[in-house]
Amino acid sequence: MRRTCIALVSIWLALNGALVSGSAIAQTDKTQASKDADNTNRAKNLCMNCDFEQLQEAAGRSLRQQWFEIGNRSGGLIEVSDEAFTSGHSLHLKANAEQIVGMTSAVISVRRGSVRFHYKAVRSTVDGPNLAFSIIALKRPQGEEVARRSYSPPKQSLADGQWHEGTIDFDFDSTQSRYCQVSATVNGADINKGEGEWLISAVEVFSNHVGPEIKVQHLWSNLPLAHAGDTVRLSAFIENPGEVEAKDVRVELKAPTNFAPYAAEQKIPAIAPGSYRRLDWNIRADKEGSAELKVEASIGSLGSAAKGELSYKILVIPRNASYTRQELITDAAGYWRLLARPGTLQQNNPAPLTAIKHLKSSEIKHSPYGINTHLPRSRDYEDPFNPSHLIDNNPETCWSSQQNASSYPGVPPFVELDLGRERTVTEVNLVPYWHNTDFPIGFTVQSSVDNKKWHTVLREDNYQFSVACPRRGDKYVQTFPVRRLPKARYLRIEFQRLPLSGGNYAEVSQGYKARLSGIEVLNERGENVALLDQGAQRPAVGGCLAAAQHHLRAGQQRQPEIRASDVERDGCQSQKPVALAQL
Numbered sequence: 001m002r003r004t005c006i007a008l009v010s011i012w013l014a015l016n017g018a019l020v021s022g023s024a025i026a027q028t029d030k031t032q033a034s035k036d037a038d039n040t041n042r043a044k045n046l047c048m049n050c051d052f053e054q055l056q057e058a059a060g061r062s063l064r065q066q067w068f069e070i071g072n073r074s075g076g077l078i079e080v081s082d083e084a085f086t087s088g089h090s091l092h093l094k095a096n097a098e099q100i101v102g103m104t105s106a107v108i109s110v111r112r113g114s115v116r117f118h119y120k121a122v123r124s125t126v127d128g129p130n131l132a133f134s135i136i137a138l139k140r141p142q143g144e145e146v147a148r149r150s151y152s153p154p155k156q157s158l159a160d161g162q163w164h165e166g167t168i169d170f171d172f173d174s175t176q177s178r179y180c181q182v183s184a185t186v187n188g189a190d191i192n193k194g195e196g197e198w199l200i201s202a203v204e205v206f207s208n209h210v211g212p213e214i215k216v217q218h219l220w221s222n223l224p225l226a227h228a229g230d231t232v233r234l235s236a237f238i239e240n241p242g243e244v245e246a247k248d249v250r251v252e253l254k255a256p257t258n259f260a261p262y263a264a265e266q267k268i269p270a271i272a273p274g275s276y277r278r279l280d281w282n283i284r285a286d287k288e289g290s291a292e293l294k295v296e297a298s299i300g301s302l303g304s305a306a307k308g309e310l311s312y313k314i315l316v317i318p319r320n321a322s323y324t325r326q327e328l329i330t331d332a333a334g335y336w337r338l339l340a341r342p343g344t345l346q347q348n349n350p351a352p353l354t355a356i357k358h359l360k361s362s363e364i365k366h367s368p369y370g371i372n373t374h375l376p377r378s379r380d381y382e383d384p385f386n387p388s389h390l391i392d393n394n395p396e397t398c399w400s401s402q403q404n405a406s407s408y409p410g411v412p413p414f415v416e417l418d419l420g421r422e423r424t425v426t427e428v429n430l431v432p433y434w435h436n437t438d439f440p441i442g443f444t445v446q447s448s449v450d451n452k453k454w455h456t457v458l459r460e461d462n463y464q465f466s467v468a469c470p471r472r473g474d475k476y477v478q479t480f481p482v483r484r485l486p487k488a489r490y491l492r493i494e495f496q497r498l499p500l501s502g503g504n505y506a507e508v509s510q511g512y513k514a515r516l517s518g519i520e521v522l523n524e525r526g527e528n529v530a531l532l533d534q535g536a537q538r539p540a541v542g543g544c545l546a547a548a549q550h551h552l553r554a555g556q557q558r559q560p561e562i563r564a565s566d567v568e569r570d571g572c573q574s575q576k577p578v579a580l581a582q583l
Contacts, residue, residue, distance in 0.1 A: 006026055044243070046108050047182065047205040049449070051088025066089070066106040066437065070183065076101035081199055083117035085163045090201035095186040097125070097194050102185030105203070107138065107500055109217075109241055110180050110509070113207040115168040117182075120161070121153040128153045128193035130187050133200065135170050135179035137358050146175045153198070163201070178215065180205075213242035214249060214297045216310035217276065220410030224312075225328075225336040226285045226320045227382075232259075234281045234312065236295045237408040240271040248300030251279055255294075258287030258316060274462040276408070276497065285316040290337065338519075390415060390519045391530050395431050395472035403511030405499050407441070413514045414494040417521065417530050422449060422487040424524045428458065430478045430493075431518030432465075438515040439465050442497025445480065447488035454492065457485050461497065475517060491521060 048066040069078060073527065077094035078101050084090045095101045104488065114251065115135050124131055134150040151166045180207060186196040217239040223232045234253065240246040249268040262283045271277055285291075291314050300308040315336040317323070326342045389397035401413035432439045445458040458480050467476050495514035521530040 025121060027095045029095060044115075044206055045204045046110055046207060047203045048106050050203045051084065051201070052091055053088045055170075067103045068106075070100075070102040070104055070185070070188075075195075076186070078103065083120075083199060085201040090120075090199040091184060092197075092199050093184060093186050094122075094197040095195070097187070100185070100187045102183055102188050104136075104183040105181045107262055108180050108205055108209045109178060109239075110205065111137075111173055111177060112171045113169075113205065115166075115170065115182060116204045116206070117149075117166050117184075118163050118199060119153060119166055119198055120163050121158045122197040122199070124153075124158055124194060124196045124439070125422075126192045126196075127155045128158060129192035130189075130194050130196045132183075132185050132188050133166055133168070134183050134185070134188075135168055135205070136181050136183060137170075137172040137175050138181065139177060140179065141182050146177050147172055150581075176328070178217075203530035207241065207243070210244055211274075212240055212244045212246035212299055213308075214246055214271075214299050215239045215308040216251075216295050216297050217297060218406045218408040219293075219310050219312040220406070220408070221312060221314060222410065223285075224314055224441040225332075226314055226316050227321070228285055228288050228316055229319055230285050230316075232283055232285055232314060234283065234293060234295075234314075235410055236279045236281075236297075236310075237276055237406075238268065238271065238279065238297050238308075239276040243273050244558075245273060246271045246299050249277075249297060251295060251297045251301055253281050253283075253293065253295050256291045258285065258289055258291050260284035260286050261294075272461070276461060277454050278408070278496070285314070287554075288316050288318055290315050296385060331464060387415060390516060391417070393518070393528070393531050395475050395517050398433050399516055400433070401495070401498075401514040403501070403513055404498055405511065406502070407512050408496070409498060409512070412494045412496045413498075414492055415516075417491045417493075417517065417519065418451075419489050419491070419521065419529055422489045423521070423529050425482055425485050425488050425491070425521055425529075426526075426569045427520075427522040428480045428482055428491070428493075428524065429518075430516055431472055431520065432475050432478065433515035433517055436465070436475055438501050440462070440497065440514050440516075441479065441499055443493060443495045443514075445482070446492045446494065447485060448490040448569055449486075449488060450490070451490050459481050472518070477520070493519065 005322070024481055054066040076096070076099035077090045077092065079089045081092040083092075091103060093101050093103070115133075117133055119133070121128065123129060129152050132150045132152050134148045136145050138144060139146050149168050149170045151168050153164065153166070157164045160429075170180075182203060184200045185197075186198070187193045215238070218237040220235045220237075221232055223230055226232050236251060236253075238249060240249075247270045249271055250265060251268065252265045253262070254264070260283060262281060266279050266281075268277050268279070292311055293314065294309060296307065296309040296313045313333075315338070317328075317338075323338070324342075327339050329337065329339060331337050344353070353467075385398065385400040387399045390399050399415070426444050428452040430439075432555050441463055442461045443463070444456050444460075446454040446456050448454045450509055463478075465476070466478060469479055498512035498514055501511055501513045501515070519530055520528045523529050
């Protein structure tokens with residue numbers, strides 16, 4: 001096969017001016033060996049929705065799941081195109097010299113590796129530099145860029161009608177960044193702006209950690225604000241983002257002297273690739289003051305060569321202390337701290353202080369801050385996430401937990417089902433959320449006959465969403481056969497590892513949530529025995545539904561019961577304690 005030469009070009013780098021080398025290879029240069037390598041590597045691709053296949057319709061537009069718009073379009077074009085490098089769709093971006101258009105991917109947990117994508121450069125009036133594809137290192141999942149490396153197409157690939165391959169190698173270890181995202185833009189930088197148009201397809205992000213790796217991915221405490229004498233629980237989530245099993249993992253907690261002695265080191269025999277383990281310490285806060293606790297993890301055979309660490313702050317206050325909201329606050333990182341006691345402008349005035357009477361908003365006339373009367377709110381305002389939707393046999397309804405700051409919640413959100421009486425359970429099916437997005441990564445299914453003693457019948461630590469399964473409308477139902485399970489009346493699904501939510505038109509921030517459209521529990525005849533609204537094809541089942549603050553009953557039929565937890569907000573306990581899964 002005739003081979004064309006590979007063009008190496010120097011690319012500008014937005015924001016930090018680094019120099020990156022890239023390559024562009026026409027589609028016709030693909031050998032069979034290269035295609036086979038592509039198929040092998042695609043299974044390890046860390047980029048979600050890499051072919052822009054998962055779409056959602058909103059306001060008459062096809063939007064990409066797990067991709068988010070950036071810039072000020074002001075008439076620029078962002079759309080999904082059926083024209084693609086191989087299969088699926090492509091991302092079509094177009095802008096004039098005054099417009100900025102672009103998309104960024106969902107956050108990826110990787111620090112070192114390579115990016116590969118395919119593009120068709122339709123036009124650039126500045127010979128290419130205003131078309132940029134970047135991998136961006138982030139300080140935290142919510143953003144704050146610390147570094148990036150970028151690729152722009154060479155001049156000879158412009159307007160030739162061919163698909164080309166772009167690659168970027170990156171190493172962000174020196175930045176201490178643990179998160180990345182990729183972006184495609186037109187006029188994303190402040191220089192070299194001009195008219196531009198290109199298509200992006202088959203985005204792939206690979207980690208080059210061929211061996212085991214260890215990370216302290218998250219720390220959590222049930223008492224980030226503690227009183228002297230309290231017993232504080234600190235939980236560490238230890239993850240192996242490498243491609244080989246990490247064996248003999250040693251985890252050590254280092255705490256200052258104002259905490260009582262404790263067993264500092266714990267050991268984990270092995271952590272599978274992509275999986276994690278949770279470790280807990282119960283320590284007593286003996287002395288007052290701010291304390292920084294550090295957790296260090298290492299792989300025994302590799303020592304400091306494979307080591308991760310993370311710190312957490314706990315504020316210990318006197319047992320009988322009383323502080324106002326002006327004295328006890330959280331800092332930018334969410335840790336508690338004390339401010340100096342506020343003074344008064346009347347400090348030298350001998351007259352006694354008089355409290356100011358506070359008025360309700362409805363008592364303030366001619367308020368400059370808008371409406372000041374109470375407006376009634378529809379009862380259905382929060383109904384879209386009613387947990388009863390999980391068993392209403394309707395894949396178009398859904399449930400969502402509260403938002404978490406991390407993929408690893410200290411108190412996992414959970415759902416419990418009461419099937420009304422003991423049942424033979426052969427399979428548990430989970431119907432994904434809107435357009436198959438935000439499916440949980442780690443979860444357990446537990447069963448019980450008395451709602452007291454629970455048995456774990458299924459555990460997933462790093463679940464990979466599958467499309468080779470039955471469908472409910474446009475949703476791929478994830479099926480989990482349950483073998484050797486005796487009869488059970490109660491089932492609890494507990495979500496220990498959450499995905500980064502893509503958000504929708506009603507959400508203004510990204511966070512980690514557990515979200516589902518339905519739960520199906522099949523008996524030995526393949527019948528769903530967890531139904532809220534039974535149809536002609538389903539027999540009546542027992543139980544009474546109580547979902548959060550909602551109470552529903554269908555005639556005189558007794559319906560299954562479901563309860564959904566409240567989730568902590570970074571250190572606040574849920575309303576009902578959840579037993580930790582045995583690791």
